[in-house]
Amino acid sequence: MPTYEYHCEACHHDFEEFQSMSEPPLVKCPKCGKKKLRRLFGTGAAVLFKGSGFYETDYRSDSYKKAAKADQDAGKSGTADTNGANGKTDAPAAPSEKKGKKSEPKASKSGD
Numbered sequence: 001m002p003t004y005e006y007h008c009e010a011c012h013h014d015f016e017e018f019q020s021m022s023e024p025p026l027v028k029c030p031k032c033g034k035k036k037l038r039r040l041f042g043t044g045a046a047v048l049f050k051g052s053g054f055y056e057t058d059y060r061s062d063s064y065k066k067a068a069k070a071d072q073d074a075g076k077s078g079t080a081d082t083n084g085a086n087g088k089t090d091a092p093a094a095p096s097e098k099k100g101k102k103s104e105p106k107a108s109k110s111g112d
Contacts, residue, residue: 001018001019001020001021002019002021003016003017003018003019004016004017004018004019004025004039004040005039005040006025006026006037006038006039006040007037007038007040008029008031008032008034008036008037008038009036009038010029010032010034011029011031011032011034013029013030013031013032015030025037025039026039
């Protein structure tokens, strides 16, 4: 059941009323008692789907679904090439080892 907004033109009282959609609109103001009440157009009459089975993406248009699929396919093809355009990987290079020379501790010049 939606919540409707009302406005009294006599006393300028604004309020909301929880009513069934099949009920007639109220005509008498609860504050001043005059029959100058008017139902306002508001967001209260919207239908809201609540629960675990309703998603806003369930009812997408066909053009949106096609564009999303194209974007998804483009993303897959862009990440499939691990060597990139220039043949290099994005991973950092492993540290190189110098072959042939072993590092020896330097002798101290202390006169021993």
